[in-house]
Amino acid sequence: MITVEEALSQLFALVSPLDAENVVLRDAHGRVLATPIQARRDQPPFPASAMDGYAIAGQDATVGRQFSVIGESAAGHGFSGTVGPGQTVRIFTGAPMPAGTDRVIIQEDVIRDGDTITLGDRLDDKPHVRPAGADFRIGDSISAPRLLGPSDIALLAAMNIAEVPVTRRPVVAIIPTGDELVQPGETPGDDQIIASNSYGLAALLDRLGAQPRLLPIAHDTIPSLELAFELASDADLIVTIGGASVGDHDLVGDVAQAQGMDRAFYKIAMRPGKPLMAGRMGTATMIGLPGNPVSAMVCGHIFLAPVIRKMLGQGAAPVPRQTAALAHNIGANGPREHYMRAHFGPDGVRIFDRQDSALLSVLADANCLAVRPISDPARTKGDTIEIIPI
Ligand SMILES: Nc1nc2c(c(=O)[nH]1)N[C@H]1C(S)=C(S)[C@@H](COP(=O)(O)OP(=O)(O)OC[C@H]3O[C@@H](n4cnc5c(N)ncnc54)[C@H](O)[C@@H]3O)O[C@H]1N2
Numbered sequence: 001m002i003t004v005e006e007a008l009s010q011l012f013a014l015v016s017p018l019d020a021e022n023v024v025l026r027d028a029h030g031r032v033l034a035t036p037i038q039a040r041r042d043q044p045p046f047p048a049s050a051m052d053g054y055a056i057a058g059q060d061a062t063v064g065r066q067f068s069v070i071g072e073s074a075a076g077h078g079f080s081g082t083v084g085p086g087q088t089v090r091i092f093t094g095a096p097m098p099a100g101t102d103r104v105i106i107q108e109d110v111i112r113d114g115d116t117i118t119l120g121d122r123l124d125d126k127p128h129v130r131p132a133g134a135d136f137r138i139g140d141s142i143s144a145p146r147l148l149g150p151s152d153i154a155l156l157a158a159m160n161i162a163e164v165p166v167t168r169r170p171v172v173a174i175i176p177t178g179d180e181l182v183q184p185g186e187t188p189g190d191d192q193i194i195a196s197n198s199y200g201l202a203a204l205l206d207r208l209g210a211q212p213r214l215l216p217i218a219h220d221t222i223p224s225l226e227l228a229f230e231l232a233s234d235a236d237l238i239v240t241i242g243g244a245s246v247g248d249h250d251l252v253g254d255v256a257q258a259q260g261m262d263r264a265f266y267k268i269a270m271r272p273g274k275p276l277m278a279g280r281m282g283t284a285t286m287i288g289l290p291g292n293p294v295s296a297m298v299c300g301h302i303f304l305a306p307v308i309r310k311m312l313g314q315g316a317a318p319v320p321r322q323t324a325a326l327a328h329n330i331g332a333n334g335p336r337e338h339y340m341r342a343h344f345g346p347d348g349v350r351i352f353d354r355q356d357s358a359l360l361s362v363l364a365d366a367n368c369l370a371v372r373p374i375s376d377p378a379r380t381k382g383d384t385i386e387i388i389p390i
């Protein structure tokens with residue numbers, strides 16, 4: 001059995017960043033910027049008022065001074081003339097500062113009488129002007145790779161970027177396997193259960209920015225698994241679930257190899273997740289996950305997530321860990337790195353008692369996985385351990 005670290009580095013060797021494609025701005029949210037992008041304009045493109053008030057020449061801002069109002073500058077409708085001594089222009093937030101002005105007196109500090117204003121006695125000392133290019137200048141760039149969030153989308157829009165180069169989303173074929181499985185909503189037979197982790201993994205892959213394709217459930221027969229691999233052959237990544245262990249009906253590894261899978265590894269010193277396998281299969285990478293629902297989901301967090309990030313051009317790094325204090329004592333760990341369902345709250349990390357890899361309800365209550373290194377000794381309340389938020 002190899003370590004989690006070794007398995008991850010072998011997985012990274014199996015995948016490469018995908019090509020870039022252009023998408024319209026509206027579709028760029030959640031995608032990874034593939035190449036740096038440059039602003040096409042200055043923002044603001046002109047010195048702009050930050051307040052509603054009156055634009056004047058700053059040196060004339062003295063208490064009691066009077067100005068005659070000669071026009072208006074509104075957002076989208078600037079004032080085309082020049083403002084001379086003793087003159088002002090009514091101005092609104094976002095409007096261009098007229099020529100001859102460099103300060104806005106907010107309307108609360110002005111008394112207006114007809115077309116004359118008088119500056120009040122409590123003037124602030126701020127210009128209330130946003131200089132041209134204060135936000136960004138033409139040519140300023142957003143570096144890549146970068147996972148584009150809502151703030152980035154707003155910035156790209158302001159930069160007048162209508163099409164965004166992003167990394168293609170990896171197509172991930174998910175193959176649930178097992179005669180005992182039926183789809184949610186179907187009526188299971190007496191010996192059957194509902195396929196669950198296939199849906200959990202599809203959701204995880206959605207969240208990672210991949211394009212999951214949930215294939216029909218494959219039976220525990222060679223022809224059914226062969227058909228499933230055929231259906232999956234044009235994917236970037238093929239993920240099987242179940243049939244990975246040593247039972248008589250665990251055929252996934254054998255069929256994959258008969259179909260030309262070049263196996264990189266099988267079995268990891270990890271709990272849950274021991275019977276994980278991976279390799280190249282034609283143009284795709286194949287990852288065979290264990291069937292136990294929690295094992296598959298934990299492998300999704302620990303292996304699929306970093307692999308997808310590498311394919312999206314976000315670099316090759318394990319899933320980030322944090323440190324936190326234990327809320328209670330725990331016993332020693334065994335010979336496999338243990339990813340334990342736990343809850344991190346104000347009193348520290350509480351590791352759940354029940355860790356059977358069939359228990360999805362315990363996974364749903366967890367907000368992190370507490371990582372116990374191989375042969376980690378017993379720990380006491382307050383000790384620092386590593387956790388992975390999930
Ligand atoms: N003699 C041994 N038995 C087992 C070993 C071992 O080392 N020696 N390893 C155990 C470990 S650890 C795991 S993990 C499981 C993994 O087995 P498989 O990958 O072959 O998975 P299955 O046998 O097909 O299924 C296990 C379990 O999970 C349920 N399952 C499978 N797919 C789904 C799905 N899509 N949705 C929901 N549930 C699913 C399945 O019904 C089984 O209950 O092997 C141990 N055995």
Ligand code: MOO
Nearest residue numbers: 272273274295357
């Ligand atoms: O590795 Mo199994 O995944 O412990 O349940």
